[in-house]
Amino acid sequence: MPRRVTRDTKTPPLPQRAGIDPVAFTLPNDPGAALDIAGSAHPNQPVRTVADFLVARFYPHNPRIITDRLERGEIRTDNGRILTGDSPYVPGLTIWYYRELPEEPQLPDDLPVLYEDEHVLAVDKPHFLPTTPRGAFVAQTALTKLRVREGNPLLVPVHRLDRATAGVLLFAKTVPARGLFQTMFARREVFKEYLAVARPIPDPQARAAALSGELTVRTRIEKIRGKLQVRQWDQPSCERELLNPNATTGVRILTVFDAPGPHHTANTPQHTGAIAHPAPGCPVTGGQLALYRLRPHTGKTHQLRAHLHLLGAPIAGDVLYPKVLPPADAPELPLQLVAHRLEFEHPVTGERVRLRSMRKLALLPS
Numbered sequence: 337m338p339r340r341v342t343r344d345t346k347t348p349p350l351p352q353r354a355g356i357d358p359v360a361f362t363l364p365n366d367p368g369a370a371l372d373i374a375g376s377a378h379p380n381q382p383v384r385t386v387a388d389f390l391v392a393r394f395y396p397h398n399p400r401i402i403t404d405r406l407e408r409g410e411i412r413t414d415n416g417r418i419l420t421g422d423s424p425y426v427p428g429l430t431i432w433y434y435r436e437l438p439e440e441p442q443l444p445d446d447l448p449v450l451y452e453d454e455h456v457l458a459v460d461k462p463h464f465l466p467t468t469p470r471g472a473f474v475a476q477t478a479l480t481k482l483r484v485r486e487g488n489p490l491l492v493p494v495h496r497l498d499r500a501t502a503g504v505l506l507f508a509k510t511v512p513a514r515g516l517f518q519t520m521f522a523r524r525e526v527f528k529e530y531l532a533v534a535r536p537i538p539d540p541q542a543r544a545a546a547l548s549g550e551l552t553v554r555t556r557i558e559k560i561r562g563k564l565q566v567r568q569w570d571q572p573s574c575e576r577e578l579l580n581p582n583a584t585t586g587v588r589i590l591t592v593f594d595a596p597g598p599h600h601t602a603n604t605p606q607h608t609g610a611i612a613h614p615a616p617g618c619p620v621t622g623g624q625l626a627l628y629r630l631r632p633h634t635g636k637t638h639q640l641r642a643h644l645h646l647l648g649a650p651i652a653g654d655v656l657y658p659k660v661l662p663p664a665d666a667p668e669l670p671l672q673l674v675a676h677r678l679e680f681e682h683p684v685t686g687e688r689v690r691l692r693s694m695r696k697l698a699l700l701p702s
Contacts, residue, residue, distance in 0.1 A: 349412045349432040355483035356474060358432045363389065365427040386411070386423045386431065401436065410434055443476040450504060450691050455513040455684050457491065458506050460693050463670035466499040478505060494518045503530070503675025503693040516683040521635070527679040530630040530640055533672035533699045534649040536592055542647060543589070550586040553643040557583040557636040564660050566638045570646055585643045586631035593701055595623045625652065625699060640673060652699055672697045
């Protein structure tokens with residue numbers, strides 16, 4: 337497939353390093369109070385320079401981290417001015433620097449290209465790989481890996497897939513393309529179809545509806561800060577919720593099949609010391625599973641996982657629903673959910689783009 341590449345150019349105060357953006361930090365008006373609140377080891381020491389504050393705030397036990405960065409010209413202002421060890425502390429000044437990266441386990445990096453033109457890049461994301469830097473994963477993300485591989489620091493995802501979900505993932509390649517494609521998703525002009533494996537819906541009436549046609553699930557979903565699971569209402573408990581359902585999914589059962597025997601997946605990342613969960617939501621022996629086609633009409637956090645859980649059929653391999661399992665780097669079974677199809681009218685060329693993931697769900701009969 338021919339690879340067409342067009343780039344915009346943009347010079348930030350600091351360039352990306354290994355595909356990772358520098359971060360910005362605004363110096364507080366009262367450095368002493370900020371150090372005290374942050375629990376600095378030396379909250380009352382005088383702050384005369386930018387270096388004084390950064391050492392006391394972030395690295396009081398290893399000042400060399402800051403002094404080395406200053407010597408390399410790696411701490412700069414918004415306008416690109418290089419700060420030194422003598423640069424005075426200026427309240428409200430925004431500075432840019434490279435954060436210290438945590439130790440990260442090696443995650444899958446197979447990201448085959450499904451489609452590409454001058455404006456957009458579509459890849460087939462594997463399970464376990466986060467879309468963007470967050471929490472413990474910065475270098476081991478689809479965004480960082482692709483920026484390095486493609487040599488394009490301007491790559492930005494125009495939608496998201498959970499770390500546990502595999503499938504079609506779209507990136508804008510230029511600054512102008514970002515707004516066009518993000519607006520396309522915000523206006524719900526993208527056709528999305530997922531495949532999932534879970535137990536058959538236990539309620540006979542709902543199961544019959546999903547087998548004969550498409551069962552519509554409509555709820556209100558809210559993400560609560562600090563909670564791993566979303567909060568969900570499937571019936572109005574107050575007028576606001578009645579008037580404002582915000583999550584709708586079309587659910588169809590494509591087939592019901594006998595559950596396989598013990599399952600092991602060759603693509604599961606193995607990390608030293610990793611905890612392996614059993615495969616939640618999947619009968620170990622006997623019983624049945626179903627292949628679901630899910631068509632989300634909205635894009636709320638955990639929407640598909642929450643909606644199947646609500647139907648009594650949590651997705652196989654889900655470590656969040658119906659209950660949160662202890663953290664594990666490598667669940668025995670990947671979440672059996674894949675972003676299978678994505679279709680849209682290209683906002684620049686007007687052509688109809690049809691994308692399909694090649695990822696296979698481990699529990700499906702061969």
